[in-house]
Amino acid sequence: MSMAAPPSSLSADPPATDANAAAFAGMPLVASTRELTVRYGARTVLPSLSLSIPEGCVGLLGPNGAGKTTLLKTLMGFLKPTAGEARVLGLDVATDVLRIRQRIGLMPEQECHIPGMSAVQFVAYAGELSGMPPAQAIRRAHEVLEYCGLGEARYREVETYSTGMKQRIKLAQALVHGPKLLFLDEPTNGLDPQGRDEMLALVRDVSHGKGLSVVVSSHLLPDIERTCDAVIVVRSGQVVRQGPLAELSRTAQAEYELDLLAYSPSFTEAVARRGGRLLSSEGSRLRFTLPPDAAAGRLFFEAARETGAQVRGFRPAQRRLEDVFMEAIEQ
Amino acid sequence: MTLEPDHAEADEATAPVTAATAGQSAIADVSYRNYDGEMPLRPLLARAWTIAAATVRANVNRRKFGYWIPAALILVINFFLGIIHYVTQNVRDQMAAQAAMTGGLIGGLPEGPANPYALTLYQGVTWSLFLVFIAALTVGSSTIAADNRANALLVYFARPITRLDYLVGKWVGLFLLLAPLTLVPSLLLYLFFVATYNDVGFLKENPTLIFRLLGATLFPAALHASLMLGFSAWSKTPRMAGAVYAGFYFVVSVLSGVAGNILLERDQEQKQAKTTAIVSNLSVSGVASGVAMNLYDVTPRQVVARFQSGGRRRRRPTPSPSPTPPAVAATPAPSGASPAPAAGAPDGAREPRRPRRRGPVVLPERPGMPAMLFVGGLMIVLPLAAAHAKVRAVEVVRG
Numbered sequence: 054m055s056m057a058a059p060p061s062s063l064s065a066d067p068p069a070t071d072a073n074a075a076a077f078a079g080m081p082l083v084a085s086t087r088e089l090t091v092r093y094g095a096r097t098v099l100p101s102l103s104l105s106i107p108e109g110c111v112g113l114l115g116p117n118g119a120g121k122t123t124l125l126k127t128l129m130g131f132l133k134p135t136a137g138e139a140r141v142l143g144l145d146v147a148t149d150v151l152r153i154r155q156r157i158g159l160m161p162e163q164e165c166h167i168p169g170m171s172a173v174q175f176v177a178y179a180g181e182l183s184g185m186p187p188a189q190a191i192r193r194a195h196e197v198l199e200y201c202g203l204g205e206a207r208y209r210e211v212e213t214y215s216t217g218m219k220q221r222i223k224l225a226q227a228l229v230h231g232p233k234l235l236f237l238d239e240p241t242n243g244l245d246p247q248g249r250d251e252m253l254a255l256v257r258d259v260s261h262g263k264g265l266s267v268v269v270s271s272h273l274l275p276d277i278e279r280t281c282d283a284v285i286v287v288r289s290g291q292v293v294r295q296g297p298l299a300e301l302s303r304t305a306q307a308e309y310e311l312d313l314l315a316y317s318p319s320f321t322e323a324v325a326r327r328g329g330r331l332l333s334s335e336g337s338r339l340r341f342t343l344p345p346d347a348a349a350g351r352l353f354f355e356a357a358r359e360t361g362a363q364v365r366g367f368r369p370a371q372r373r374l375e376d377v378f379m380e381a382i383e384q
Numbered sequence: 385m386t387l388e389p390d391h392a393e394a395d396e397a398t399a400p401v402t403a404a405t406a407g408q409s410a411i412a413d414v415s416y417r418n419y420d421g422e423m424p425l426r427p428l429l430a431r432a433w434t435i436a437a438a439t440v441r442a443n444v445n446r447r448k449f450g451y452w453i454p455a456a457l458i459l460v461i462n463f464f465l466g467i468i469h470y471v472t473q474n475v476r477d478q479m480a481a482q483a484a485m486t487g488g489l490i491g492g493l494p495e496g497p498a499n500p501y502a503l504t505l506y507q508g509v510t511w512s513l514f515l516v517f518i519a520a521l522t523v524g525s526s527t528i529a530a531d532n533r534a535n536a537l538l539v540y541f542a543r544p545i546t547r548l549d550y551l552v553g554k555w556v557g558l559f560l561l562l563a564p565l566t567l568v569p570s571l572l573l574y575l576f577f578v579a580t581y582n583d584v585g586f587l588k589e590n591p592t593l594i595f596r597l598l599g600a601t602l603f604p605a606a607l608h609a610s611l612m613l614g615f616s617a618w619s620k621t622p623r624m625a626g627a628v629y630a631g632f633y634f635v636v637s638v639l640s641g642v643a644g645n646i647l648l649e650r651d652q653e654q655k656q657a658k659t660t661a662i663v664s665n666l667s668v669s670g671v672a673s674g675v676a677m678n679l680y681d682v683t684p685r686q687v688v689a690r691f692q693s694g695g696r697r698r699r700r701p702t703p704s705p706s707p708t709p710p711a712v713a714a715t716p717a718p719s720g721a722s723p724a725p726a727a728g729a730p731d732g733a734r735e736p737r738r739p740r741r742r743g744p745v746v747l748p749e750r751p752g753m754p755a756m757l758f759v760g761g762l763m764i765v766l767p768l769a770a771a772h773a774k775v776r777a778v779e780v781v782r783g
Contacts, residue, residue, distance in 0.1 A: 185419075
């Protein structure tokens, strides 16, 4: 018997009422909340949060205590909201939590495993718990362990794994049942640079072209920048900025980055005389803002001809995610 | 040539290195593939069974001595009980036959208990209870506590598993590990009785014995499984869970024993015999023993009569026919001096040791089945309720 296919997105659902929802207009959604309120006793962690999470790889950003993990826990059904509504993959969290969990994979922030099991036993058991037949679960466990780079160590007990391997097996157990949506909570926690690179490569790979949407919750902006297509910035339980990364990194003014052969102060002065303003310089890489009506190419090459500077390249400048984040947080 | 999207280059750079990406011919495809196979949302029992089976597998594979040694000892105990039963029954039968043949010249043994088979089975269960407790400590202490320590609850509850599924699964797993410890030896004894019965009517004469056996042997396993689960759920480490349960087991046993003895001493007329019997059995092993006693329909008196052990005995002080002679020495004898001779005793001779009076043995009554079932039910339900309150995917600290 095959499982009835759930609606893969929330496109049919009424959009979240938050003004920022327009950022993902037209994109199919995998999760959304409407005026979601979650309290720990008297403390309100998520006060009337409305957001939409589109398909693809989405970064959930925010300072510590912003409510990122609480949001994930609520979407998983671990916490009961005091008010409001949350839907995941078209299913209501309040009534369909088991079906939701069957279609979701969670890679928690903290170390977690079933004690006394080897990696392959653990991952297969995780698949069985999701409802896979045992034979399928064991076959699939071998597959995802190979994929996560634990093929050689699959018969070792998980307790003996290094931190990096434990991170990988957390990803493997989250993938074993073929989820449609994956929640990754701080996936590079405690990893060395090489391990971090490998983990980000896995996240990037699994979230693109595999029919799987991923939500990465992290406070490490470079991780999000490397893996995600869209971001949602949360502060004090409210969405303060969201949208595709490409749009968010677009600058409002005409800003350009130039690569010179060598730094030339006279070139900077020549650009300034033509109305440009130097924003920053790192070695021979300069960043200028130009008047809105200026023709950038003509302006730079005229300045270069005048000063004898050699321009190796120039392009419209993009804001870094850190700038977007800081701007959103300081709003 | 078309320009690839920006991410395409990044994807290539960050994709896991496989044989294919290294420019070699691939012998295996280790890329991620979606699972589109069968995965129905299963009912509670099926979900719980997955957890129960894993609990059993984990404990059996680990070859825990604390489980297997008690299991072996219980088998040995029941083996010897079977031998004792066989010998006494045969001797009794032969002597009875001789008495009949000789017209009473050679007497038979006094009448035994009403049902020696039930009594032997009862002894088999009660003598095994402490060993079952040891096995429960060994396999049960880590049941939930180890999951707490390893944050395994996040793994469970991120899947279509409810708290009830989890607890039922763990309980059934633990029960399946503990039940054979008492059930298998008792069943073997039962088969031995059937095989060695000197007539063909064993089953006809003891039609309900097999069902009573099932109840008496499975109840201790259920009791230990629930209690161990409750203690394990509230502990962060298996060691802590084991220590707390062991403390509970011994303290409650001692308290009920002491309270029962005090009541027995004070209630010489046995006016409150039922209360005394219940209080004496208000412990883990006491409840299990009380239930078995009721199911097998044996009394402490029968147990003592057959084996001269196994019951609490208190000698009832009988009034002495003559007043006790007053103490001889009105003043304490100086230190080191020998005690003064008793009045009437020959000079220089010690008072002969007075023979100990042997009054009738006072034994507690058999506790009532409803009371035992009530106490046992509480011992099963309350720990499970406590575990249900504790087991969660995330610890919610209410600010």
